[in-house]
Amino acid sequence: MSNVLAGILTPDYGEVSIDGTISLLGVSAGLNPNLTGRDNIYQKCLYLGYSIRQIKRIEKQIIEFAEINGFIDEPVKNYSAGMKARLGFAIAIQNTPNVLIIDEALSVGDANFYGKCLNEINRLNQLGSTIIFISHSLAQIETVCQETIWIHEGKIKQRGATSKVIKAYKLYVAEYKKNRQKISKRLYEKAEIKKRCQKGLKKVERFVLGGSYFLLLILLLYSLSIIF
DSSP states (O other): OOOTTTSSSOOSSSSSOHHHHOEEEETTTOTTSSSSSHHHHHHHHHHTTTHHHHHHHHHHHHHHHHHHHHGGGGGGGSOOHHHHHHHHHHHHHHOOOOOEEESSSSGGGGHHHHHHHHHHHHHHTTTOEEEEEEOOOOOHHHOOOOOEEEEEEEEEEEEEEEEHHHHHHHHHHHHHHHHHHHHHHHHHHHHHHHHHHHHHHHEEEEEHHHHHHHHHHHHHHHHHHHOO
């Protein structure tokens, strides 16, 4: 969904209309793993419409915000997930986008950087930017979002104030877990019954086989008595 909103993918049907600039930040941060962190800054910023002169002006603050000074000239493929997210976020916020899409990107990284990201999100909000925050973390959603859309199996299940949507979601999850436990219990009981039935059949088979051997022995002795 984030790729469709950002214009990277075309929707199968319908249309997406966004007025203004968009920055997308995912877990991989859209970075080229074979380029260094510095080269990625230039590549991403050129894509965002910056000139080389402008990039040189903001390069230092991007590196400092991302806290990767000692690794900026290393290939991004050697970065941890947290380092990639920090660099991607630092680049994404430079042009003060009208729309910033954050797709699970804050699920990695330490608490200190998470706090810095929240401060920047609040700053962008105050400047009038729209933040689309995609996450499975209820705590992060409660902290970042004023309004929430709950998507279930590709469809909007509920939309409204974050507190109300999260409350409904928690009730749904609790009910789902309760039903799953009931189903698991039934499956376990069926498996136990099947296991006991199989044990019973084996006992019957052993009894029948034992009886067959006994009958065969009687017939053999009877045959020998006739011969002699």
